[in-house]
Amino acid sequence: MKNKNFTSKEMMVVSASRFLKDDDIVFIGIGLPSLAANLAKRVQAPNISMIYESGTLDTKPERLPLSIGDDELSKKALAVISVPEVFNYYLQGGKIEIGFLGAAQVDKFGNINTTIIGKDYKNPKVRLPGAGGAPEIAAFCKDTLIMLRQTKRNFVNKLDFITSVGFADGNNSRDKLNFISNGPKAIITDLGILEPCKVTQEFILTHIHEGVSIQEVKDATGWPLKISENIKTTSSPSLKELEILRKLEATQN
Template structure:
């Protein structure tokens, strides 16, 4: 999942990076196939080159290694809303069939208060204004749901035309990378369709792990396995992060 998420950044110049899996993938891409990729973090770091995986958007390593650090209002008003960032890379607690995201709260059942999640942060603006958006999420019925408990971030709304009606300038989500495969929005319906599977994963397994009737492309490709270089760099990133902790 992390390797294929890094590969999805091929050709990108600038990437607005979320913490967690998106940050792992973006840093892996910068250390392998995309050495000129400019990593941008919500806290204002532009061109961050962390020596380890950052613990949060406020990790001092990001500011220490950045080409520039700007204020949060400048980051959003000038860089993000100004259309100056190619790719937004986000995670999700819940994701629906039109790539809308919930990172706010989850329903824990009758008689229980909702479970609180980290919240929106900059994700709604990232999904609205970046040229395109990549999402990375674990592929389980708990994460890929028929209906979000809370809509934090608009992906493709309820279908084609919703983004334009809301005045959202970016293309929105173009791929969802999971630990089972890759889903992409159907051009006609904007519904996520299974287009690729990781080696050893079957369509049946992916469908069983999805909270809605998952459609597949006419031909479902198999993603190439990770290369020795990709694995070595990924392991180095993770081992360094563990040592820091």
């Protein structure tokens, strides 16, 4: 049963959650990725193992954590280990299947900027939070999912700074970096879903959310966006997905 009474943010979170399959091992941080993973665990993927950046393994929070240091994450975790152990042995060891990434800017090859806005590194227009573990997540998780709102300010033709590598310059140039992972699997936005072309690795629009026009998506993209010949309309959130999602968000109030 479907319900059209949902927001663009809810559509984005639900769309991202649907990429997660049962038994996936997911590396997540706080915010939208945490919301999407916890939704998936309560809907179609009850056996996913969630690993948070703070070192909690296979955690099962009953409410959304407020930060990666929230004790809710350690209460029912299989184990709590140090951050270096998470990155050295689990992430760089290739044991994590899905990694979530946010971005301030993304380009057509899925490269991410979370460092600066402006061309001058020493004197930028805006200094952003920085890399954190994003470069390692992009390099070592088997697949990555990128989540952000789609505007021309965020979807740019050329990044001011490359914090995390997606498909580099496309056309298999990522392979020269000897990363063990596949690269970004999808960019999930409030307007639709972009996926990489198998030949060029350029991200193209493959799904459009209900009520959004292709022209709207093009107008919100800083490069000439290519459209899949088989573009689909994203399935709207079900009543169950919306109910659980809203209950999860309410736990933070």
